[in-house]
Amino acid sequence: MGVQMYNTLTKQKETFRPIEEGKVNMYVCGPTVYNYIHIGNARPAVVFDMIRRYLIYRGYDVQYVTNFTDVDDKIINAAQEAGEDVFALAEKFIDKFFEDTSALGVKRADIHPRVTETMDDIIAFIEALIEKGYAYESGGDVYFKTKSFPDYGKLSGQSTDDLQAGARIEVGEQKQDPLDFSLWKRAKEDEVSWDSPWGYGRPGWHIECSAMVKKYLGDTIDIHAGGQDLAFPHHENEVAQSEALTGQQMANYWLHNGYIQIDNEKMSKSLGNFVLVNELIREHDPQVIRFFILQAHYRHPLNFNSELVEASGAGLSRIRNFLENVRHRHRTSADFADGTEWLKKIQTFKGRFIHEMDDDFNSANAITVLFDFVKEGNLYLQEPHTSKEVLQEVMNTFEEWGEVLGLSFFAEEELLSEDIEDYIEQRVKAREHKNFQEADRIRDLLKEKGIVLEDTPQGTRWKRVSSL
Numbered sequence: 001m002g003v004q005m006y007n008t009l010t011k012q013k014e015t016f017r018p019i020e021e022g023k024v025n026m027y028v029c030g031p032t033v034y035n036y037i038h039i040g041n042a043r044p045a046v047v048f049d050m051i052r053r054y055l056i057y058r059g060y061d062v063q064y065v066t067n068f069t070d071v072d073d074k075i076i077n078a079a080q081e082a083g084e085d086v087f088a089l090a091e092k093f094i095d096k097f098f099e100d101t102s103a104l105g106v107k108r109a110d111i112h113p114r115v116t117e118t119m120d121d122i123i124a125f126i127e128a129l130i131e132k133g134y135a136y137e138s139g140g141d142v143y144f145k146t147k148s149f150p151d152y153g154k155l156s157g158q159s160t161d162d163l164q165a166g167a168r169i170e171v172g173e174q175k176q177d178p179l180d181f182s183l184w185k186r187a188k189e190d191e192v193s194w195d196s197p198w199g200y201g202r203p204g205w206h207i208e209c210s211a212m213v214k215k216y217l218g219d220t221i222d223i224h225a226g227g228q229d230l231a232f233p234h235h236e237n238e239v240a241q242s243e244a245l246t247g248q249q250m251a252n253y254w255l256h257n258g259y260i261q262i263d264n265e266k267m268s269k270s271l272g273n274f275v276l277v278n279e280l281i282r283e284h285d286p287q288v289i290r291f292f293i294l295q296a297h298y299r300h301p302l303n304f305n306s307e308l309v310e311a312s313g314a315g316l317s318r319i320r321n322f323l324e325n326v327r328h329r330h331r332t333s334a335d336f337a338d339g340t341e342w343l344k345k346i347q348t349f350k351g352r353f354i355h356e357m358d359d360d361f362n363s364a365n366a367i368t369v370l371f372d373f374v375k376e377g378n379l380y381l382q383e384p385h386t387s388k389e390v391l392q393e394v395m396n397t398f399e400e401w402g403e404v405l406g407l408s409f410f411a412e413e414e415l416l417s418e419d420i421e422d423y424i425e426q427r428v429k430a431r432e433h434k435n436f437q438e439a440d441r442i443r444d445l446l447k448e449k450g451i452v453l454e455d456t457p458q459g460t461r462w463k464r465v466s467s468l
């Protein structure tokens with residue numbers, strides 16, 4: 001049957017058929033970079049990274065693109081509040097995004113386009129929409145004429161009539177119809193802006209993704225993904241813009257992740273109920289956080305609380321301990337028991353893993369397969385004779401699964417904050433005694449464990465970097 005995925009567009013699970021044999025073009029809407037990311041924002045980054053890895057495991061050549069919205073009202077406001085330059089602020093949070101997500105084992109995309117670097121393409125896209133009669137200029141703004149696109153609402157399953165009922169034209173907007181949405185926004189005084197056929201301004205949010213998808217991946221792509229809250233209006237508007245322009249279906253499969261919740265409520269900056277990734281990973285091994293995210297199916301809501309994270313930590317340790325014992329037995333035992341039966345069993349487990357992952361990337365069930373394996377494997381280790389070949393194959397299999405899930409099952413336990421703080425203290429003492437050799441040794445030792453130190457006038461700071 002191959003890979004099945006739930007498609008928001010058709011509201012059912014479908015067998016995946018790529019446009020081009022063996023290839024996948026995939027676009028994931030990225031963050032607006034005006035703040036540190038919280039664990040909710042990390043979920044799409046982690047789950048679509050897992051999906052990308054799995055498609056690669058299944059033999060596809062995946063081209064993966066995810067954008068940065070690096071100019072936007074939220075960024076402009078944040079920069080004004082902080083008294084910082086808009087571009088410097090965006091740059092800073094792009095760096096922070098990479099730091100946090102790479103700690104969580106997220107691989108870099110093939111391309112990370114930015115709005116500020118795609119301006120010409122965005123402007124050309126809007127011009128073409130106006131030319132085709134799908135958009136109009138009004139007082140330096142440009143709007144998409146929603147009702148001119150008959151399929152509007154097909155992705156999120158709404159009709160323009162229903163939408164019309166709740167729609168209003170806001171003060172200051174010069175739209176022909178309340179359902180029309182912004183493609184280009186005229187600059188306010190002293191605001192960052194770009195020159196365009198409609199005067200100085202900047203693009204609306206939705207048009208960015210349409211322009212980037214077209215530029216980097218083409219008129220029709222295989223998979224378009226993002227958080228559930230993006231399905232409407234963001235993705236609906238992307239569909240309208242792109243399909244109005246090209247006359248082609250924008251994406252064949254639309255994937256949306258569920259929310260991370262706190263007490264059954266969506267984690268979000270506006271509600272203030274968020275936990276920042278960079279704070280969380282000071283207290284927890286980032287791999288445990290990733291494991292926690294992947295222990296839920298990506299479309300389901302996932303409640304976040306410290307007990308659940310701790311349970312994930314215990315689960316991951318169970319796997320790691322098992323593999324530590326396997327490694328030890330492999331190194332020390334000279335036994336040559338017949339491994340035929342177990343080698344077959346390993347193949348069965350591998351088949352089960354694929355079966356679960358093929359079913360709409362059910363990493364939750366796939367991880368259950370790993371636990372079942374560990375349970376049986378632990379019994380095997382109690383046998384007086386084991387096969388070296390089997391033990392090697394066990395390690396290879398977990399290595400392979402680890403690559404798919406982005407987890408290092410063989411990694412050493414990460415240092416906890418208090419251990420790191422101890423090391424830093426020792427290093428400060430060493431420097432006070434002018435023992436720079438010892439100070440450097442501690443710095444290098446921490447670096448090897450993925451901790452980078454930064455000396456500032458206020459003291460030494462540390463951060464985790466990924467070993468992936």
Ligand SMILES: Nc1ncnc2c1ncn2[C@@H]1O[C@H](COP(=O)(O)OP(=O)(O)OP(=O)(O)O)[C@@H](O)[C@H]1O
Nearest residue numbers: 031032040041043044226227258259260267268269
């Ligand atoms: N609680 C959550 N659970 C899962 N995904 C989320 C959650 N909150 C935001 N996302 C997703 O994070 C990604 C980054 O979005 P963006 O930078 O626009 O954050 P945001 O929507 O401003 O966050 P917030 O909702 O906190 O304001 C989007 O794909 C969005 O759907």
Ligand SMILES: [Zn+2]
Nearest residue numbers: 029030209234
């Ligand atoms: Zn988008």
